[in-house]
Amino acid sequence: MDIQRQIPASFDRVQRTQYGYNAKQVDEFMQRARVSFESPQSAARAVKSADVRAVSFDPIKGGYAAAGVDAALDRLEDALARRERDELVAERGEDVWLREIGRLAGMLRGRLHRPDGQRFRRPAKAKARSYNTTDVDDLCHDLIGYLEEDKPLSVDNVRRAVFRPAVGKDGYEESQVDAFLDRVVELMAAID
Known part of the structure; x- marks a missing residue:
């Protein structure tokens, strides 16, 4: 390379x-x-x-x-x-890699299958910046399609995802969404 x-x-x-x-x-x-x-x-x-x-x-x-x-x-x-x-x-063999990928995918699926509006924490502070829940939930639907239905989705779509801003409990806590998306990118980069 x-x-x-x-x-x-x-x-x-x-x-x-x-x-x-x-x-x-x-x-x-x-x-x-x-x-x-x-x-x-x-x-x-x-x-x-x-x-x-x-x-x-x-x-x-x-x-x-x-x-x-x-x-x-x-x-x-x-x-x-x-x-x-x-x-x-x-x-360590392909089986170990497949188990690791399966473990990570299973962790991610658990959060992805939560109901819309309930996938991530809401910020504790009333005026804290947060991400628009609909935008984040829409990406989560795309991720379910990628992981479970073989729908195409580029890792760059996840890396470059932009969410409209929200304030406080009207949105998802940014740091938790960002950490989750880091794990998604890790999984997608390992698979692709």
Whole structure:
């Protein structure tokens, strides 16, 4: 697998008056990922697909354009997830991988099959930002179709899901929805 396709040498920058990702932070992470990908045994700490999913960069004027960096991170995460799957299958067998996928899918299905409006917690604070319950529930219906009915759904649709804002108990708690969607992305990246 060609790492250059996953991580370009540089990224486009936004205008000096606009905010983008901190270029130094992006470059350092991408270099660490490149070393980890090309020669994992020489990396101080191997970069895993979960690390790519969790990374964030400070906003800075004149930084890297988010769209290009995010697209590279998505490709990198997918490549690492495939490699992690292949390594697990090689070390412990396909049955172990299938059991792990089944366990994770079962956990996710439990929440997905809750009634609309009841899938996630409501924020404890009355004025806290939250996600529109209908938008989140609609994505959950799409996920049920993907997991149980073989309906097509791209992992990028989940990564890029945008929900209308809600306030307090009118919506779902953002952090819980985000954590759930991270696990969904982990599952989809391992399957695809």
